[in-house]
Amino acid sequence: xxxxxxxxxxxxxxxxxxxxxxxxxxxxxxxxxxxxxxxxxxxxxxxxxxxxxxxxxxxxxxxxxxxxxxxxxxxxxxxxxxxxxxxxxxxxxxxxxxxxxxxxxxxxxxxxxxxxxxxxxxxxxxxxxxxxxxxxxxxxxxxxxxxxxxxxxxxxxxxxxxxxxxxxxxxxxxxxxxxxxxxxxxxxxxxxxxxxxxxxxxxxxxxxxxxxxxxxxxxxxxxxxxxxxxxxxxxxxxxxxxxxxxxxxxxxxxxxxxxxxxxxxxxxxxxxxxxxxxxxxxxxxxxxxxxxxxxxxxxxxxxxxxxxxxxxxxxxxxxxxxxxxxxxxxxxxxxxxxxxxxxxxxxxxxxxxxxxxxxxxxxxxxxxxxxxxxxxxxxxxxxxxxxxxxxxxxxxxxxxxxxxxxxxxxxxxxxxxxxxxxxxxxxxxxxxxxxxxxxxxxxxxxxxxxxxxxxxxxx
Numbered sequence: 354x355x356x357x358x359x360x361x362x363x364x365x366x367x368x369x370x371x372x373x374x375x376x377x378x379x380x381x382x383x384x385x386x387x388x389x390x391x392x393x394x395x396x397x398x399x400x401x402x403x404x405x406x407x408x409x410x411x412x413x414x415x416x417x418x419x420x421x422x423x424x425x426x427x428x429x430x431x432x433x434x435x436x437x438x439x440x441x442x443x444x445x446x447x448x449x450x451x452x453x454x455x456x457x458x459x460x461x462x463x464x465x466x467x468x469x470x471x472x473x474x475x476x477x478x479x480x481x482x483x484x485x486x487x488x489x490x491x492x493x494x495x496x497x498x499x500x501x502x503x504x505x506x507x508x509x510x511x512x513x514x515x516x517x518x519x520x521x522x523x524x525x526x527x528x529x530x531x532x533x534x535x536x537x538x539x540x541x542x543x544x545x546x547x548x549x550x551x552x553x554x555x556x557x558x559x560x561x562x563x564x565x566x567x568x569x570x571x572x573x574x575x576x577x578x579x580x581x582x583x584x585x586x587x588x589x590x591x592x593x594x595x596x597x598x599x600x601x602x603x604x605x606x607x608x609x610x611x612x613x614x615x616x617x618x619x620x621x622x623x624x625x626x627x628x629x630x631x632x633x634x635x636x637x638x639x640x641x642x643x644x645x646x647x648x649x650x651x652x653x654x655x656x657x658x659x660x661x662x663x664x665x666x667x668x669x670x671x672x673x674x675x676x677x678x679x680x681x682x683x684x685x686x687x688x689x690x691x692x693x694x695x696x697x698x699x700x701x702x703x704x705x706x707x708x709x710x711x712x713x714x715x716x717x718x719x720x721x722x723x724x725x726x727x728x729x730x731x732x733x734x735x736x737x738x739x740x741x742x743x744x745x746x747x748x749x750x751x752x753x754x755x756x757x758x759x760x761x762x763x764x765x766x767x768x769x770x771x772x773x774x775x776x777x778x779x780x781x782x783x784x785x786x787x788x789x790x791x792x793x794x795x796x797x798x799x800x801x802x803x804x805x806x807x808x809x810x811x812x
Contacts, residue, residue, distance in 0.1 A: 370435060370670070371505050371688025374584040376593075378509035381516040382660070383577045383594035388519040388605055389657055391570040393650050396610065397625045397632075399570075403563025404554035404619040408611045410563035411570075415602040417774075418571045420767040421731050423757050424738035426595030429578040431745055431752035433587035436671030437578045438734045443675060445737035445744075448809070452802030454733040455672045457795060458575075461726040462665035463697050464719055465572075466658050467704030470494060473654040476647050490705050497659045498698040501666060502691050505583050508663050515656035522649045523605055526630060530612035533637050541637055548618050561777050565784055568774055570606070572727050573657065574598070576664050583667075592755050658701075665697035666690050677805070722794050724787025725778060728771055729795050735768045 400407045425438060434440040436455060443451025467490075474489035500507050529538065536543035553560060581590040613629045616636050623632040627643060628650075634642030670690035673683030684692045707716040742760055745753055757764060778784040 370583050370667075370685065370690070372583055372585055373504050373506035373688070374509045374580055374590075375506075376584065376586065376590060378506075378513050379577060379581060379584050379590040379594060381513045381520075382509070382580055383597065383601070388516075388523055389570070389573055389653055391572070392606065392609070393628060393630055393646065393653060395566065395570060396613075397627075397629045399563040399566035400610075400614060400619055400629055401625050402555050402559045402566070404551060404559060405549050405614045406553050406555075406560045407563045407567070407614060407619075408607060410560060411567045411607050411610050414564060414567040414571060415606055417568070417731075417767060417770045418574060419599050419602060420758075420763055420770075421734055422574055422595055422598045423755070424764060424767070425575065425578055425734050426591050426598075426755045427753065427757050428734075428738055428741055429581060430588045430591045430595075430754040431741070431749070433582045433591070434671060435579055435582040435667035436675070437575060437582075437668070438730055438737065439668060440671060440675070441737040441741060442733045445740040446733070448675070448677065448806040449799055449802035450733060450737075451675065452672070452677045452805065453795060453798040454730055455668050455677065456798050456802075457726050458730055459665050459668050459672070459697070460794070461723045462661040462668070463700040464704050464723050466494075466661045466665070466697070466701030467708070468720075469654045469658045469661070470701065470705055471708060473651055473658070476651045476654075479647070487705065487709065491702070493655065493658060494698055494702050494705075497655070497662050498694060500659060501662050501694045501698075502689060504687065505689060508659065509580075511659050512656060515652055515659065518652050519649065519656065522652075523609060526634070527604070527608060527612060529637055529639070530609075530616055530633060534612070534615055538637065544616060546615075548615055554619065562781070565774070565777060565781065567606075569727065571602075573660065575730070576660050579664050579667050588754050595755055662694060662697050662701070665700075666693040669693040669697060676809070677802070718790070721787045721790035723791065724784065725775075725791035726794075728774060729791060732768065732771055735764055735771070739764055 396407070399410065403410055425441075428441040429437060432441065432444065436443075436451070439451045439455030439458065441451075442454045470490040470493050471486070473493055474486040477489045478484060478486045497511075500511055532538040533541045534543055534545075555562070577594045578591055581587045581594070584590045609630075613624075613633050616633045617624060617629065621632060623635065627635075628646060630649075631643050631646045634646065639645070667690065669678065670683050670685070670693045672678045673680060673693075682693050682696055683690060704716070704719065707719065738757060739761055742753075742757065775788065778788040
């Protein structure tokens with residue numbers, strides 16, 4: 354479909370949503386959005402497979418994510434929308450593309466809400482073993498559903514303090530780690546480079562496993578471009594968040610991985626069993642390190658629940674605003690798409706129930722289906738940016754408040770990187786099923802979106 358035929362998505366989703374997010378909210382969402390439970394716990398498996406080369410894996414995947422965020426920032430600054438990449442894909446490629454990217458991401462976020470609720474409940478159940486896990490999940494769902502049903506500034510305040518706690522925790526970890534490595538932390542002997550003697554203990558295969566683990570740890574960075582549409586100055590908010598993405602990824606991800614593998618032997622069983630950060634804090638002799646990190650991980654999980662309910666509701670609302678979903682889902686009151694919030698929360702809790710009722714078939718199938726959705730979304734972002742950038746330069750160059758570096762070459766480099774990740778996923782038995790399942794869902798959504806597009810064109 355030619356670019357000029359898609360003009361229906363409004364730049365700000367029709368102005369129905371409120372603009373209650375302040376710049377401090379966006380700044381902290383951008384900071385905290387890169388710090389998830391996957392970094393604190395999930396990175397342990399990557400370290401066990403890749404050894405010290407996990408730092409290379411996180412750096413390579415971090416470069417890819419930086420390019421994606423720069424592309425997304427360019428489009429979101431030019432066309433602020435709560436639909437973010439879904440709106441951009443519709444504008445650049447066609448309604449079927451916006452439909453596919455938007456609903457695939459909605460399923461991903463809603464399922465993630467359920468997974469995060471389960472993880473948070475397991476931590477609290479460990480503290481209070483006499484309480485049922487499902488009850489804690491239900492409580493968290495009610496709290497964050499209520500938060501998102503209220504004015505958007507409530508979501509912003511929750512995320513501000515959640516993000517502040519996460520940023521404070523990982524900053525303190527980095528400071529302690531650097532002091533220990535320098536040999537100036539009282540009561541701790543510096544290991545020097547004794548844990549870094551073998552860069553690739555798992556060979557190339559280990560690096561591949563670490564690379565795949567690191568790619569999916571970066572999920573959640575897109576939320577800031579969704580939230581920016583409800584801020585007081587969307588263009589400024591997106592521009593600032595994107596321009597600081599490089600140092601945030603370098604410090605929080607690559608920096609913390611470097612500190613962990615320098616402090617702790619990569620093959621220590623504790624790295625996988627307790628998590629790399631707990632292992633590192635134990636190495637430093639920090640009392641109660643395990644419980645301390647459990648608190649941090651709990652905050653990270655609750656923050657992700659809150660952000661994902663928000664993101665899913667806004668993506669769903671935007672899709673309906675553009676005629677790509679049931680109209681009842683787009684009802685707005687008090688500047689909030691409350692029906693979309695409820696629907697997203699209910700879907701998330703349904704995923705939790707499936708994990709109890711059908712853990713080995715339906716729930717496992719659902720997890721596989723969302724396994725590579727983030728890569729599908731990134732491809733839509735890159736293709737959309739390739740097309741919209743030329744259109745912006747030709748028609749409204751003043752909207753280019755953020756520009757992709759070395760366009761179009763780095764966009765093509767990013768697409769090549771995504772293709773390489775797909776190839777690596779196809780090589781690994783554990784990720785191959787995810788790749789095929791996500792591919793089947795994407796094709797099904799694309800077929801439905803294309804049929805809907807043709808029907809609308811005929812009308």
